[in-house]
Amino acid sequence: MTDPSINLSERRTFLGILLGGVGLVISAAAAWPVWRFLAPSSGEGNLAKVSIQRAEVPLEQAHFFSFHGKPAVVLQAAPGKFAAFSAVCTHLGCVIKWVPEEQEFLCPCHAGRFSVEGKVLGGPPPEPLEELPVALDGDQVLVG
Amino acid sequence: MLERLYHFLEVRLGIRDILEQNLTKYLLPNNVNIWYTLGAVLITLFVTQFITGILLLVYYVPNPAEAFQSVERIMNEVPYGWLIRYLHAVGSNVIVIALLLHMLSVLFMGSYKKPRELTWVSGFILLNLSFALCLTGYLLPWSQLSFWATTVATDAAGAVPVIGDALVRFLRGGAMVGDATLGRFFALHVMVLPAMLAGLVGFHLFCVRRIGISRPPFGEDYRPAEVKGYFHHEEHPGGIPFFPNYAIKDMAVIFFFLAGLVYLVFFAPGLFIPPSAFEPADPFTTPEHIKPEWYFLWAYQTLKIFPSEFLGLAVQGLVMTGLALLPFIDRGSERRPGRRPLFIACYILGILLFVGISVWGHYS
Ligand code: HEM
Numbered sequence: 001m002t003d004p005s006i007n008l009s010e011r012r013t014f015l016g017i018l019l020g021g022v023g024l025v026i027s028a029a030a031a032w033p034v035w036r037f038l039a040p041s042s043g044e045g046n047l048a049k050v051s052i053q054r055a056e057v058p059l060e061q062a063h064f065f066s067f068h069g070k071p072a073v074v075l076q077a078a079p080g081k082f083a084a085f086s087a088v089c090t091h092l093g094c095v096i097k098w099v100p101e102e103q104e105f106l107c108p109c110h111a112g113r114f115s116v117e118g119k120v121l122g123g124p125p126p127e128p129l130e131e132l133p134v135a136l137d138g139d140q141v142l143v144g
Numbered sequence: 145m146l147e148r149l150y151h152f153l154e155v156r157l158g159i160r161d162i163l164e165q166n167l168t169k170y171l172l173p174n175n176v177n178i179w180y181t182l183g184a185v186l187i188t189l190f191v192t193q194f195i196t197g198i199l200l201l202v203y204y205v206p207n208p209a210e211a212f213q214s215v216e217r218i219m220n221e222v223p224y225g226w227l228i229r230y231l232h233a234v235g236s237n238v239i240v241i242a243l244l245l246h247m248l249s250v251l252f253m254g255s256y257k258k259p260r261e262l263t264w265v266s267g268f269i270l271l272n273l274s275f276a277l278c279l280t281g282y283l284l285p286w287s288q289l290s291f292w293a294t295t296v297a298t299d300a301a302g303a304v305p306v307i308g309d310a311l312v313r314f315l316r317g318g319a320m321v322g323d324a325t326l327g328r329f330f331a332l333h334v335m336v337l338p339a340m341l342a343g344l345v346g347f348h349l350f351c352v353r354r355i356g357i358s359r360p361p362f363g364e365d366y367r368p369a370e371v372k373g374y375f376h377h378e379e380h381p382g383g384i385p386f387f388p389n390y391a392i393k394d395m396a397v398i399f400f401f402l403a404g405l406v407y408l409v410f411f412a413p414g415l416f417i418p419p420s421a422f423e424p425a426d427p428f429t430t431p432e433h434i435k436p437e438w439y440f441l442w443a444y445q446t447l448k449i450f451p452s453e454f455l456g457l458a459v460q461g462l463v464m465t466g467l468a469l470l471p472f473i474d475r476g477s478e479r480r481p482g483r484r485p486l487f488i489a490c491y492i493l494g495i496l497l498f499v500g501i502s503v504w505g506h507y508s
């Protein structure tokens with residue numbers, strides 16, 4: 001079995017390289033499952049529309065809901081006129097609230113203000129709210 | 145760059161000295177054998193258990209109403225969740241195998257003897273801590289298997305005279321296995337026992353290193369090391385350097401065990417996971433044929449063999465205490481197996497008894 005021309009130290013070096021190589025392959029192969037295991041799940045069924053009972057959105061009122069994992073708001077500014085926005089403020093990402101007395105959105109973090117069309121009325125927000133498409137279907141409001 | 149980092153550390157910590165002392169100038173006996181790799185195998189396996197355990201903790205919910213579902217989610221929805229879970233569950237079985245082999249080799253070579261009593265005792269406690277980890281972990285998925293295996297195991301404590309009932313209640317946190325049991329087993333399994341284990345492994349390794357590794361009692365020129373009345377580090381002049389020579393051997397055996405683990409995970413996870421593990425716990429329906437894991441079968445069967453549970457428990461207690469204190473009972477300095485016929489006879493009988501009773505327990 002043992003070939004005397006190959007000395008022990010060479011065999012050890014060979015085994016070392018072999019084991020090191022296998023070790024590298026194993027670590028790489030193990031890193032992938034761990035990464036996938038920890039990676040956040042990509043939002044459920046991305047393209048699905050979210051439907052809301054029309055009765056839940058009375059005139060001049062706003063209704064907050066979760067749209068693909070993020071907060072969103074739908075409001076009826078004028079009779080039968082619905083609009084939906086992402087409820088995430090474009091400044092630093094707080095969630096806006098609806099102020100019925102003023103008929104506008106207010107971001108409580110740094111007093112950013114948005115109109116019923118999502119336009120910036122005042123405060124630090126750099127951009128209007130992201131608008132979401134809305135459609136009516138019987139007594140349902142479909143967003144998305 | 146690396147050179148400068150090395151230099152920085154060298155000046156401040158004297159790492160060359162540490163590395164030399166523990167790697168290239170750490171000499172092992174020149175007749176060191178493959179059984180001395182099992183300690184390194186155990187360290188690797190425990191590190192794997194820690195990592196997979198922490199990962200499972202990300203998605204596991206320790207609440208009876210949700211535990212089973214959360215484990216199902218890990219198995220079916222979380223990417224590679226099945227892999228992480230099976231590595232952890234099957235890994236616990238492989239660890240027990242490695243622990244038993246490590247202990248058997250130490251017994252065969254008589255390396256538990258003076259002056260290595262503390263190494264042995266700490267090792268024996270580690271064995272029991274590992275069993276406790278297995279037992280507490282078994283309950284967490286809250287399956288039929290978990291629930292009833294835990295019911296049976298905790299019930300056995302009831303055979304202890306006088307305080308038996310109180311003890312069972314204390315273990316369970318109530319009269320029956322239930323919400324309270326899951327709470328305390330969870331705390332033990334993820335916090336208390338791992339912390340104790342890590343600390344004790346440290347002590348165990350310290351003992352091994354401090355007193356020096358024993359010389360295997362084989363070969364023509366073996367002479368029992370002289371045991372002195374004062375502290376003496378056993379040196380092995382002219383021995384084999386730990387690094388690279390023995391470290392390579394360690395790695396080879398570690399990979400062998402990892403390959404075995406991965407093989408079981410991929411091709412035979414069911415070997416250790418019976419069907420009742422896939423049904424949620426139901427406190428009102430005992431499934432048929434509820435058996436503990438294979439390494440508890442001997443204890444399960446002894447309880448059944450003896451006419452009273454108390455006798456069975458007493459015998460178990462005696463065996464375990466005897467093993468724990470073995471180096472203080474078996475005090476001769478001879479370590480060569482050929483010159484310890486009585487011990488080796490008991491050793492072989494003991495192994496046969498363990499296997500025999502376990503098989504009996506499995507089929508009874
Ligand atoms: C968590 C589990 C354990 C770990 C991580 C561990 C680790 C180690 C390591 C790394 C060594 C040195 C290398 C070797 O001989 O393998 C060792 C030696 C030793 N272990 Fe363990 N061990 C564990 C459990 C046990 C158990 C269960 C026993 C016995 C009941 C035990 C008894 C001993 C003894 C007596 C030695 C000294 C061997 C000698 O000097 O020749 N260990 N252990």
Ligand code: FES
Pocket residue numbers: 089090091092093094107108109110111112123124125
């Ligand atoms: S985050 Fe909304 S105004 Fe700053």
